[in-house]
Amino acid sequence: MLLAFEQAKKAQEQDEVPIGAIVVSPDGEVIGEGYNRRELDQDATQHAEMIAIKQACQKIGSWRLIDCSLFVTLEPCPMCAGAIINARLKEVYFGAMDPKAGAAGSVVDLFAVEKFNHHPLVIRGLFRQEAGQMLTNFFRAIRQKQKKQKLMAQDSGNNSENTLL
């Protein structure tokens, strides 16, 4: 899980919402890692989990990640939960809950839908405080930056007015 946090930090360093994920093989090797790159790549599918799953499939040369585990700092969205089911991942460990888009219990629980042909073991709330805090800090910093920019724009507007007088 700490490696997933390291991935999340990479996202943060590039002004992306800090979410990180890794995929681990049955013998404990990290075979996939990824961080949220939606803005960097301008691609709606570039979530941390998707990148980590793609990399893991490439690494082992199979779309079936049987007996592999995924660790991610935030509850997966429907797309990522669907990819976890499609890749037959055995276990999913995640940190903070996502009350707006979480598909592992918060909004829907795709892992609990009986009709689907795969049901990973789900462990919720691993380092959830740290994961939640990381996101809270990120969004607080964004709001402060926006507030500062707004004030600067107002200030610049006032100066222009002064120039016109």
Added chain:
Amino acid sequence: MLLAFEQAKKAQEQDEVPIGAIVVSPDGEVIGEGYNRRELDQDATQHAEMIAIKQACQKIGSWRLIDCSLFVTLEPCPMCAGAIINARLKEVYFGAMDPKAGAAGSVVDLFAVEKFNHHPLVIRGLFRQEAGQMLTNFFRAIRQKQKKQKLMAQDSGNNSENTLL
């Protein structure tokens, strides 16, 4: 929708389950196309819709496919329905229903979940008979091939016995 079928045929030609998708811009231009490549790429995320969405994002340089439409021959799975929501696609048109994994009404309906922040317009059953037939024919051919291989293996076993006598 006929262009989505053309994509599905490309999958079929390469022994993939025949599913095809396209993304169309508000002015009618095809900005993304894809067909199921799960086996070819050995990648659980390589569904037709995901490839078409990725390509469309690249084409317009934005993760938001606002006012764009997606056409796909089969009801999207949870991963693809999630990607459609994430990419803010305006409309989704699909052919056959998928009673085993469909996330647009068959097993779950992710597009109808109020809490999610985007709800595309969904048109179901466009050329559903043709789409369904294409899949039925594909799986029938697979079964016949498997049956033939089994018979050939049995026959080969009998010949070996004869040789031993």
